[in-house]
Structure formats: structure tokens, C-alpha cells
Amino acid sequence: NAGVTQTPKFQVLKTGQSMTLQCAQDMNHEYMSWYRQDPGMGLRLIHYSVGAGITDQGEVPNGYNVSRSTTEDFPLRLLSAAPSQTSVYFCASSYSSTRGVIQYFGAGTRLSVL
């Protein structure tokens, strides 16, 4: 199993450009989420999905769109990139177990907006 795959690993954008961060999982998990990690800010939830066709906002959703047409894929779209969106982005898929909610993360996308 590949787990959670994120592409690209690195990206540089100019202010105002748009792009899509790809995320795919092969574990058949219903729940997927996008986080951003900034220095001193921990992991902040951008958007999440509880299944195909269902998405909802996290704590920092502005400037980002998501869709979930399949169980496997959960792309994150930046509509008009801003320097404040410079960050490391992580996609995760998760399941509930007797040990709690176990999240599996991708390796991350490091985005710089100039």
C-alpha cells in the first residue's frame, strides 16, 4: 500500500496564480483532511471530508476550495495564491479504531508564494 500520496512535494507560485495540490489514499478511508503547518502554529485544519461528495470547512478555510468526487482523491485548490499561503500542506486520511482516530499523513507539499 502507498498510503497517502501528495503531489507536488515543492511548488513556487507568484501572487495571484492558482494551483491544485493533489492527495490520494489507497486505504479506503472515508475521512480525509487538509492541514497547513506554519512555524509555532502547529497543524491547522483547512477543510475536511467525511466521504465522497461531502466536504466541510475547518478552522482556516479562506482562500482554499476542496471537492471529493471519489473516496480516493481529495484535491485542495488555491484560487488566487497570496504570500500568506506560504506554508507546508499535509493531507491525511483516517479511520476510527479502538485506539482512537488514527490519521495517516502524506509527506507534505512545501509551497512558497512570492
Add this chain to the structure above:
Amino acid sequence: DQQVKQNSPSLSVQEGRISILNCDYTNSMFDYFLWYKKYPAEGPTFLISISSIKDKNEDGRFTVFLNKSAKHLSLHIVPSQPGDSAVYFCAANAGNNRKLIWGLGTSLAVNP
């Protein structure tokens, strides 16, 4: 309003000694607490968890202690190894909500 707090941004210990990472929470509805470990340039990975009905869970060198009355948990690593150097996140969830509430992380450095 942080529901999960890790008040120590960093911790440095000598190889072979004990590392103790602390986490406080405010929401008494949390029923699972989890620790994740993150190396640079990688995503976080699940390390160990504890149910709110227990006060201790052990897995090899890693032990989680939960004090519900104090709303406090700690992760003990014994003995600490240089490969344990990473950022450790404390997280919690409540009931059927699969959303995890995260602390800000503690960066652990284990010195040879």
C-alpha cells in the same frame, strides 16, 4: 481558545535518560488522546494513544500517563535515543467526531 496545550516548545535530553513530554487539555468530553511524531520533511505518524477510561498505556519504550482530574497527560520515553529527536504532537478527539484537536507540538532533541 486552545483545547489541547503543549506548553513546552522544546526539550533537550541526554541519550539514555528519560524524556517527558506534557500535554494539557480543557475539554472533558475528549475520550481518546493520541501522540504523533514528526520528523523534518515528513508527515506526522501515529505513535501511541490512550483511552480516557485508562490512566496508563505502554508500548515498548513509550508510556502515556493520563490524569483526568488534572486534565493532563504525559508521554514518557525510556531510554531516549537520538532517533527519537522529532516534534511530538498531542491530539484528542471526542466521541464519533473524527476531527482531531491538536496541540502545537514539542520539539525533542536527544543528544548523544
